[in-house]
Amino acid sequence: MKKNKTESLTAEKGLFTIALTLNGRPAEFRVKPNEFLLDALRAHGWKGTKKGCDTGDCGSCAVMFNGKPELACMIPAVTAHGSVVGTIEGVGTVDRPHPIQEAFVEAGGVQCGFCIPGMVISAKHLLENVPDPSEAEIKKALDGNLCRCTGYVKQIEAVKIASKKLRTRRASK
Amino acid sequence: MRPELLVRPSSLAHLWKTLPSLPRDRRYLAGGTDLMIAASHGHAGDCWVDISGLKELRSFRETPSSLFIGSGLTISALAEMPAVKKWLPALALAAPHYASPSLRNMATIGGNAANGSPCADGVCALCSEKASIVLLLKGVKRKLPLPAFFLGPKRTALRKDELILGFEVPKWRHVSAYEKLGPRSYFGISKVSVCVSAEISGGVVKETVISCASVAPVPLMARKAAEFLYGRRLDEGTISEAAALAESEASPITDTRSEAGYRKAMVRVLAARALAKIAAA
Ligand SMILES: Cc1cc2nc3c(=O)[nH]c(=O)nc-3n(C[C@H](O)[C@H](O)[C@H](O)COP(=O)(O)OP(=O)(O)OC[C@H]3O[C@@H](n4cnc5c(N)ncnc54)[C@H](O)[C@@H]3O)c2cc1C
Ligand code: FES
Ligand code: FES
Numbered sequence: 534m535k536k537n538k539t540e541s542l543t544a545e546k547g548l549f550t551i552a553l554t555l556n557g558r559p560a561e562f563r564v565k566p567n568e569f570l571l572d573a574l575r576a577h578g579w580k581g582t583k584k585g586c587d588t589g590d591c592g593s594c595a596v597m598f599n600g601k602p603e604l605a606c607m608i609p610a611v612t613a614h615g616s617v618v619g620t621i622e623g624v625g626t627v628d629r630p631h632p633i634q635e636a637f638v639e640a641g642g643v644q645c646g647f648c649i650p651g652m653v654i655s656a657k658h659l660l661e662n663v664p665d666p667s668e669a670e671i672k673k674a675l676d677g678n679l680c681r682c683t684g685y686v687k688q689i690e691a692v693k694i695a696s697k698k699l700r701t702r703r704a705s706k
Numbered sequence: 707m708r709p710e711l712l713v714r715p716s717s718l719a720h721l722w723k724t725l726p727s728l729p730r731d732r733r734y735l736a737g738g739t740d741l742m743i744a745a746s747h748g749h750a751g752d753c754w755v756d757i758s759g760l761k762e763l764r765s766f767r768e769t770p771s772s773l774f775i776g777s778g779l780t781i782s783a784l785a786e787m788p789a790v791k792k793w794l795p796a797l798a799l800a801a802p803h804y805a806s807p808s809l810r811n812m813a814t815i816g817g818n819a820a821n822g823s824p825c826a827d828g829v830c831a832l833c834s835e836k837a838s839i840v841l842l843l844k845g846v847k848r849k850l851p852l853p854a855f856f857l858g859p860k861r862t863a864l865r866k867d868e869l870i871l872g873f874e875v876p877k878w879r880h881v882s883a884y885e886k887l888g889p890r891s892y893f894g895i896s897k898v899s900v901c902v903s904a905e906i907s908g909g910v911v912k913e914t915v916i917s918c919a920s921v922a923p924v925p926l927m928a929r930k931a932a933e934f935l936y937g938r939r940l941d942e943g944t945i946s947e948a949a950a951l952a953e954s955e956a957s958p959i960t961d962t963r964s965e966a967g968y969r970k971a972m973v974r975v976l977a978a979r980a981l982a983k984i985a986a987a
Contacts, residue, residue: 566710569742588746589739589809601782601811607742608812609735611712612756655807677806 551614555579556623564610570596571605573613574620581621581650585679592678595651596620602658621650624657632702633657636695637688644682652678656692664703665696709733714756718869721755722844725867729753734869736763736778737812739805740821763816763871771877774840777816777870781828782807784815794875796882796903800831803886803899816870819852822860825895825920825963829856831884833917833925834903837875843868853917856924878913880905881987883980886919887972889963896920897964900928900952900976904935904984911935916948916977921956921969928952931977940985949978 548563551573564573571594574582585593587606594605597619625631630638633656637643642652652675659666659674666674671692680688712735713728715721725732733751735741736758744750757763763778768789775784784790785801804810804827818828819839829852837852843865852873855863864870882903888894899919905912914935916928931951938944958969 566712588743589805592806592808595808598811602808603812604808607738609712609738609742609754612714612735612738612758673802674807677808 549611549614551611553613553615554617556619562610566611568610569606570598570608570610570613570618573610574605574618579620579622583647583650585647585651590679591648592651592655593648595654595678597654597658602654619654621653624653631657632698633660633692633695636698637691640687640691640694642683642687642691648678648680648682652680652688656695659692660696660699664700666692668693709750709752709754711753712756713753714759716759718760718762718842721757721760721869725755728755732867734820736814736817736820737780739809739813740817740823757869758814763869765872773875773877774872775815775875776872777819778814779816780811781805781813781815781818782810785810793877794831794835795880796831796834796884796901797828799882799884800827800886800899800901803827803884803888803896815873819855819873820862820864820870822856822858822862824856824859824922824924824926825899826925827884827886827896827899827919829925830899830901830917830919831882832873832875833927834882834901834915835875835880836878836903836915837873839873840871841868842871847871849874853925853927859923878905880913881984883983883987885976885980887976895963898958898969898972898976900973900980902977902980902984904940906940906984909939910937911940916952916980918952918956918973918977920963921958921973923957926956928955928973928977930955935981940981945978945981945985948981949974952977 552561562573583593585591589604589607595602596605599616625634633653643649655674655678671689729752731751732753735754735756763776765776767774781804791798815828818826833852838849839852839855840849880903884901886896886899888896896919901917904914914932916932918926931948935948953974956970956973958966960966
């Protein structure tokens with residue numbers, strides 16, 4: 534990709550090359566001009582981020598984008614060139630889950646699991662900024678994450694448990 | 707349909723220089739939250755000009771008598787600013803009703819206006835705070851009262867390639883109330899929104915501005931209701947009379963979100979609620 538004053542990203546053989554920082558590591562994706570970050574992530578094997586609606590309504594595709602939760606289904610992949618992206622794979626793994634993920638399991642807040650990556654991204658951003666949130670603050674932070682299985686009660690409970698876990702972890706450090 | 711070409715100018719000067727070389731059917735891309743939806747429903751231009759990186763559109767300035775809000779500021783960035791909380795209570799109150807937290811991190815106030823939708827929450831709030839909109843085409847700036855910017859559904863005063871630079875809002879001592887009726891308490895485009903900003907002095911209304919969303923082809927200014935309140939006390943009688951006037955000014959349609967008759971009736975209910983909140987403030 535050529536880089537001059539006005540960055541004009543033109544496709545070579547129909548594809549753009551974008552460079553970004555993904556979960557702390559440099560990554561390079563070849564993307565179609567009309568591709569979205571969500572599809573690009575999934576096409577490159579990062580399938581933790583889910584596609585629920587593709588229209589900005591459900592929150593299952595939430596990723597950290599330059600430090601804030603944004604919706605990957607609404608970010609043209611080319612505009613992610615030079616950005617810093619965090620997905621659920623960067624939060625924790627099956628072997629080493631993040632305390633927030635543990636809390637979701639303990640609270641019984643996961644049924645089909647489709648909404649969970651987005652929920653965890655939103656919850657993590659909340660707890661990093663408001664370590665001890667009220668129930669109203671939790672509800673507000675998870676407002677854009679729709680779940681068709683659980684009824685939300687246990688997920689709100691999960692964020693409360695996660696807040697405690699993180700407090701204990703901080704205290705023991 | 708999404709376009710095959712995306713251009714990302716690094717400054718306004720480069721933007722104006724680059725435009726002539728681009729396909730004629732081009733669109734600005736800010737947060738993308740309206741444009742993406744337009745693209746998935748049909749054609750949304752042959753080329754997108756990504757203005758999200760332009761610093762010139764993200765400025766925020768405060769003078770002794772006014773505030774200037776850059777068009778590229780996101781709803782979440784605005785909602786957190788102390789000056790917005792202090793001087794633009796309507797905008798601060800509208801923010802939590804606006805889509806979801808992650809969407810507010812993307813959606814810009816300029817895109818909210820440029821999209822030309824009568825249901826825009828940011829626009830409705832700014833209309834009640836007496837904002838003007840500042841437009842820029844190459845070196846030429848012009849300023850319009852915000853309500854005059856809207857010509858019809860999805861039709862605005864923007865000329866080809868003209869940019870919204872930002873919004874100028876006078877500082878005036880007012881209290882506001884924002885009442886939005888959507889499909890649920892938060893997150894969803896409004897069926898009806900009513901926003902009231904008012905300056906009350908010695909118990910009487912010195913000035914009030916009432917704007918409504920989703921009940922007319924453009925963001926509606928309920929001028930008769932506002933004029934009626936001038937010099938009066940906000941009591942049960944005047945509130946109900948003003949709310950009835952606001953209802954008479956609305957001309958909603960039936961669409962997928964709600965029905966015309968219901969919307970019209972709800973203008974009265976929401977206007978009365980907003981005025982009651984202001985009376986109690
Ligand atoms: C799920 C969902 C929920 C939503 N909920 C709400 C809601 O509750 N309330 C509400 O008001 N809106 C809502 N919206 C609509 C949308 O988020 C807002 O209108 C938003 O402010 C648009 O800003 P943007 O930066 O994303 O605009 P974009 O999509 O980037 O642009 C929108 C239009 O404006 C033009 N444009 C953008 N910036 C400029 C500029 N500076 N100068 C000239 N033209 C420009 C673009 O070319 C395009 O035509 C919702 C959208 C979605 C997808
Ligand atoms: S897939 Fe992005 S919000 Fe639903
Ligand atoms: S657990 Fe199934 S959608 Fe939330």
